[in-house]
Amino acid sequence: xxxxxxxxxxxxxxxxxxxxxxxxxxxxxxxxxxxxxxxxxxxxxxxxxxxxxxxxxxxxxxxxxxxxxxxxxxxxxxxxxxxxxxxxxxxxxxxxxxxxxxxxxxxxxxxxxxxxxxxxxxxxxxxxxxxxxxxxxxxxxxxxxxxxxxxxxxxxxxxxxxxxxxxxxxxxxxxxxxxxxxxxxxxxxxxxxxxxxxxxxxxxxxxxxxxxxxxxxx
Ligand SMILES: [Zn+2]
Numbered sequence: 001x002x003x004x005x006x007x008x009x010x011x012x013x014x015x016x017x018x019x020x021x022x023x024x025x026x027x028x029x030x031x032x033x034x035x036x037x038x039x040x041x042x043x044x045x046x047x048x049x050x051x052x053x054x055x056x057x058x059x060x061x062x063x064x065x066x067x068x069x070x071x072x073x074x075x076x077x078x079x080x081x082x083x084x085x086x087x088x089x090x091x092x093x094x095x096x097x098x099x100x101x102x103x104x105x106x107x108x109x110x111x112x113x114x115x116x117x118x119x120x121x122x123x124x125x126x127x128x129x130x131x132x133x134x135x136x137x138x139x140x141x142x143x144x145x146x147x148x149x150x151x152x153x154x155x156x157x158x159x160x161x162x163x164x165x166x167x168x169x170x171x172x173x174x175x176x177x178x179x180x181x182x183x184x185x186x187x188x189x190x191x192x193x194x195x196x197x198x199x200x201x202x203x204x205x206x207x208x209x210x211x212x213x214x215x216x217x218x
Contacts (some may be wrong), residue, residue: 014178018060024052025128059097064078064081065081065082065083065170066081066082066083067082067083067084067085067169068082068084068085071084071085071088071175071189072088072090073089074112074114074176074177075176078170078171078172078174078175079170079172080170082170083167083169083170084142084169084170084174084175085169086142086168086169087142088117088142088174089141089142090112090139090175090176092112092113092114092176093110093111093112093113093139093176094110094111094112094113094116095109095110095116096109096111096116096117096119096120096135096138097116097120098119098120098123098133098134098135099123099134099135099184100136100138101134101135101137101182101189102188107139107140107141107144108137108138108139108140108173109135109138109139109175110137110138110176111139111176111179112139112175112176112177114177115176115177115179116176118210118211118212119135119179119210119212121208121210122206122210122212125205125206125209125210126199126202126203129206131198131199131201131202132183132184132199133181133182133183133184133199133203134182134184134185134186134189135179135181135183136179136180136181136182136186136189136190137173137179137180137190138173138178138179138180139173139174139176140171140173140174141174142168142169143168143176145166145167145168145169145171145173145174146168148165149161149165149166149167149168150163152164164168172215178215181203182194182199183197183199195217204217
């Protein structure tokens, strides 16, 4: 029982828009995203934080957010209250053998070994049920998340960026244990419309068998 529980906590299977590069391009989309995003958003911040993302993560918000003590623990909890250390990079990142919606062997294809092996099994299991999945985005370093977030701030303003992008240090992607997935066609990749697909339904019923939980069900 304990083993099962641990595994559920261990990996996160993310497949909604909240944390990805796709920006909302319509009002309704933005709303949907906002509703689905509670755990992707970060601690409430004051205006003072606007130009001080870095500082906020490191020291200013010491009272509001905590830095996790054991970032490499497989059951690490990372969210708006618990941040990973800025310099944390998992030591056992590997490339899962599954297909992604892109070809390149780049950072976002990587996962920690244990998660990558579980993902391989999950994709194989899906195939047996004629469900064809693709990875969209897995590991993301602090530096990458920071660049992504800052770009959104520039384009959209801080408050809007916070609605669909995690502050650096608070993205589960930095754990190397989380991945966004889509169908092999890439349709609705990291968008809320994925929730209505047969692939999403399969994941909903089967992913815990492989140690994953779905973090953004809609
Ligand atoms: Zn994500």
